[in-house]
Amino acid sequence: MQSFELDKTDILKVKQALEGGDQDLLLLLADYHASEIAILFESISLESQKKIINLLPIDLASEIISEMSHEAHPEELLIDLEPEKRQEIVEELDYDDATDIISQMDEQDQHDILQELDKEDAVNIRNLMTYAEDTAGGLMNTEVIKVDADMSKKQAIDQIILQSEEIEEFYTIYVVDHDDILKGIVSLKDIIKAKANAKIADIVNTEFVFVKTSTDQEEVADLISQYNLTSIPVVDLNMKLLGRVTFDDVIDVMQEENTEDILKFSGVSEDEELSGNWIEAVKSRLPWLILNLGTAFLASSVIRYFEPTVTKIVVLAGYMTIIAGMGGNAATQALAVTVRRITLSDLTDNQAYKTVLKELTVGLINGAVNGLIVFLFAYFYDDNLLLGLVIFIAMTGNLLIAGITGAGIPLILKRVGIDPAVASSIIITTFTDVFGFLLLLGLASKLLL
Amino acid sequence: MQSFELDKTDILKVKQALEGGDQDLLLLLADYHASEIAILFESISLESQKKIINLLPIDLASEIISEMSHEAHPEELLIDLEPEKRQEIVEELDYDDATDIISQMDEQDQHDILQELDKEDAVNIRNLMTYAEDTAGGLMNTEVIKVDADMSKKQAIDQIILQSEEIEEFYTIYVVDHDDILKGIVSLKDIIKAKANAKIADIVNTEFVFVKTSTDQEEVADLISQYNLTSIPVVDLNMKLLGRVTFDDVIDVMQEENTEDILKFSGVSEDEELSGNWIEAVKSRLPWLILNLGTAFLASSVIRYFEPTVTKIVVLAGYMTIIAGMGGNAATQALAVTVRRITLSDLTDNQAYKTVLKELTVGLINGAVNGLIVFLFAYFYDDNLLLGLVIFIAMTGNLLIAGITGAGIPLILKRVGIDPAVASSIIITTFTDVFGFLLLLGLASKLLL
Known part of the structure; x- marks a missing residue:
């Protein structure tokens, strides 16, 4: 077998063969591994999937179904098959794969399908279904040597x-x-x-x-x-x-966990399916956005408080967004490094302390460098030394806070037993927004009015 | 052997045993697997590591060194050992592990260490060193059955x-x-x-x-x-x-690639070591922050352009940050889902088109819902219907753009052959900042003045 990747040509060829006779289709499919056919299934209709499954020998058909990703919904295909075919396929599946697929069905379908099986298989699958999906019990296969x-x-x-x-x-x-x-x-x-x-x-x-x-x-x-x-x-x-x-179950788990980590980090519910429809996506993301809206009101209330200052020095409005944006990005950087480090191994108290100290230092330096650039802009373009100084201090202070919170908050969450990835960038940037505005507008009110 | 996690007690016990006699230390270490000792090494000094390696039999010592993570710098430990001990350990290592570790040394040390080995080993390792680290050649072990x-x-x-x-x-x-x-x-x-x-x-x-x-x-x-x-x-x-x-090499590769994905996504260089010092962190992150500063100036120039409007309707300053912040978060959500999906499998043109369409719909709905909330606030709190309307349109429009760019930009980058993860949230939020300010302040200038 060649080591190759599936591309559009493969999908096209299969679609053409589906129009033709069964023999052509069988001949073409003989070139593919079960796991490749499972991938091809993602690009063809349920009807076409059924046609192929009905055509192939049971062992290959069941292997394809076991290789289909969660998101390709093998359970829908299974429900759609003739009862006899379905029974043969489920009996050929490993118990853990059969359990995974059947668990995705609604209760009535689960009941029907388990009825069709012989008693030993049904008992074994029912048994496995009692374990939570994300535990060793839910992952294990009962067939061992x-x-x-x-x-x-x-x-x-x-x-x-x-x-x-x-x-x-x-x-x-x-x-x-x-x-x-x-x-x-x-x-x-x-x-x-x-x-x-x-x-x-x-x-x-x-x-x-x-x-x-x-x-x-x-x-x-x-x-x-x-x-x-x-x-x-x-x-x-x-x-x-x-x-x-x-190990192959574990490789799948790792891919899944990594997807969840990136989603949580970005304020998306960890169980949003990547290829799900817009309804699922709205359900998964809207709550986070509304939470963020609440925190955004908090940040904007700081600005409202200083409205007299902004009215008098309107150029501050432009600088506000720079200070807050930079703080948010620096916090995201510190957060990503810290959360990933916690994910890979537990940190001792001493390591945790050193991490916060490191991020504080990084924030201070990056803040000072960027602060200097903005200072020079304010000095030369806006021709205002004192304004430049206020901005320099606000930038440095905000990136310092970004480092401390970006590293400190996930470390604290981990210690009190909360998943540190919940400290998504959405939450952490509230700190830098509020603090950035407070620092910039507060200093400006004191020094520039 | 129990299945357990290492904790502070283990580190403490080892540290105490290091103070005591060799027999106590050996007795204690007998309780640990090589991969566990490798983890403990991350919490003790180079001197202590050397003491343990010198005490243990060669096969166990070399297994520990092969299990040490990249970031624990096994090459430094190896260089620090007596030449004879070092030679014995390297000869015991699998060629791929020996190559990985030796590749991390500077040229002089590499030369010295290869000199010490017998000719066949040296040739094999030199050979493996010619392959790029992130290829099958760089990962492979030449010993097969x-x-x-x-x-x-x-x-x-x-x-x-x-x-x-x-x-x-x-x-x-x-x-x-x-x-x-x-x-x-x-x-x-x-x-x-x-x-x-x-x-x-x-x-x-x-x-x-x-x-x-x-x-x-x-x-x-x-x-x-x-x-x-x-x-x-x-x-x-x-x-x-x-x-x-x-498969175990591949599990390590997957962890590494996933770390890189999260770092790139957050505007951190992919090769920043998670436990590196502050100098490395500044080098890795400052360029991204300065790039972001450039884009932030771009966004702030939009505000500057509309300064007369902000001066007259100063309450806009508070709403600005809400519209831009929400756009940034919605874009990050769309980006995370799309980038992760591209990472796991290639999308056909049709799938890509549907993805953008989905994110556009999600943006429109989430924008309208959040827009409505802010509209109500503006109407009741600021007592200004027209202002509420402007904010509603700006929020909806900005989240629409967030969806389109969050999904569209990584898809385009992938098609022109650029790593889509480069479209980190730093870059993408520039769009939503600029567009959000333009929409809010532009509409306000037309309708509210």
């Missing part, structure tokens, strides 16, 4: 070959006792390399990392990333093995 | 056991011909399951994804994520196997 600690090398290999009929990809073999209590892990390589008369208990690795069903998905991702694991076992309170989370 | 296509099952298993003495973790076995030309991949499981008299050629999977040394690391990450691969082979133009990139 496991061997008994007291098996011989030969017995274990036979077991693994048998179990791997069902489970295509496995990276780690879990070692359990008769009650499914997790005792350790072992790799296929270790088993192969073991002496012929070795028992699994002789080669098991009993130092391993595990998570509980309730472990937050971000922590699961951190552990997989920190220990370079291909998979991590999920256990209950008695260490009974329930399933595993694999 | 490979078997010959015409080997028997038994020969292949013996080969794998032999090669796996050197390579601890492998997920895929590469099948090559006598000239190391990559023919396909096979898993250990497939080999075990094969009939006793099977040849590798009978079970090799010849449909596989690969990359070239020059492939950008983001594309490598996309492929690994899209096809759920544990590793991807790196080949030269003749399909000769050069190495592999593993």
Whole structure:
């Protein structure tokens, strides 16, 4: 298979083939990997998706559906299929994928679809549906390869070959006792390399990392990333093995979390779908904008308070927007660096203190440099030394505050247990607006009138 | 091993043990995984790091050094060690890790350290150093498990056991011909399951994804994520196997790219180290702030132009900041959603068109709702219907423009081949500032004077 990216030609070719006969379509689709067809599905109608799914063998059809992104709504496609086809596809899906997709349906559809399945599958999926979506329980797959600690090398290999009929990809073999209590892990390589008369208990690795069903998905991702694991076992309170989370689930989680971080940072609800319609977007963003409107009224009340000053020195109106805008941008810079740093690792008190001190220094220097530029403009263009001085002080002071709040507020939020990303630029710029106006107009009132 | 997070107690315990005898320190460190000690290193001095590295066995010491983050500067620790210790550690490191660390040193140190190594290692590392850091060549490890296509099952298993003495973790076995030309991949499981008299050629999977040394690391990450691969082979133009990139490298790349995205988005140079000092931070951010100062002057020149209007209707000064601020925030929202969407997948022309149309609609609605609130305030508080009307139109118009530019500018940049994340909020808010002031003050001049 070539390593290539899908482009418009691919979409065009598929659309043309959809107009033609089934044989042409099958021939064309044979060139694509399931994950590529899943991407192509985003550009074709539900009818066309159905046609393709009905045409392909069950294993490929179910793989495509499992690879479809959340936003492409595989659940809608599934609901739209004939009951028999749907049943076959769901039974072919891994339990975790089936659960993800079925969870997106409304209750009636969920009920109908689970009715169609055989009892064991339905029980397993119902079970997985009880875990919160963003926990290890919600991410895990219940199908694992496991061997008994007291098996011989030969017995274990036979077991693994048998179990791997069902489970295509496995990276780690879990070692359990008769009650499914997790005792350790072992790799296929270790088993192969073991002496012929070795028992699994002789080669098991009993130092391993595990998570509980309730472990937050971000922590699961951190552990997989920190220990370079291909998979991590999920256990209950008695260490009974329930399933595993694999690295590819974690890669998806990381992309999702990073999208959420950027959205939250920009004052967008973290669950707005990137390709959602305008109704969703308005619902997601309007509350933040109205909150911002409230804070903007606060900033503008400072200006109202100093209206007599602005009337007398109207040139201040132009400088106001410069001071406030620069403060907002400097605060956003400090905020981005600090929030990202907190996301990647916890800071000790000492590190937190040093971070605020650093941002204070940066704010002071950047404020002084920019303040100097604006001072020179005021001095030469407006021919007013004292005005220049007032602006210099306001700029420096505002960027100093920007640094302190940009670093300090997310650090404080983190310490009191609030997600620091909530300190979006929307909130933080209120500080710099209010403080910038206060400093500029207050100083101007004292010194220039 | 427990799944736990490091906290202050751990750092304190290590610091105390550092004061005490070597035996206590060793005993304490035995409780930690190499990747945990690497994290603890971020909180202790270079001297203490050296003491620990000198105390530990070479394999653990080198694992710690390979796990240290870029920002903890493992190269400084390495340079500081005794030459013999250093040589042992570097020889124990995987070539890709050794290359990463040595690349961070200045030329003299690089030369010295490569001199100390045996010839084969030095050649391999020098070779890897020729690849750009952010390509598959720069990420890859040259140590792979490979078997010959015409080997028997038994020969292949013996080969794998032999090669796996050197390579601890492998997920895929590469099948090559006598000239190391990559023919396909096979898993250990497939080999075990094969009939006793099977040849590798009978079970090799010849449909596989690969990359070239020059492939950008983001594309490598996309492929690994899209096809759920544990590793991807790196080949030269003749399909000769050069190495592999593993999923854990890709997880690191993704974290790095996401940090860069958030920083660029906030007007911070993408290569500012999150834990860097204030000098680096000033260098990284000052240019953006000065650029912003230029655009702020542009916005303020609009205000200057309308100074006579502001003098006569001074209450406009307060509303100005509300209109401009809201426009900036709405633009940031549209920008974040659009940039993130472009990052995750390319948009077709039709999707791009629909995105702009959606953001235009969202801007119109959010603008009208917020405009109405401000209208009511102006009508009841300032007792001025016409002023309220002017503000309503300015708010709606400005949020409309915010939607169009927030979505349109990154889409255009992407199409002309410029990184859309460059359209940071700093740039985009210039539009909403200028347009907001023009609309508010222009309308006020026409209708209210």
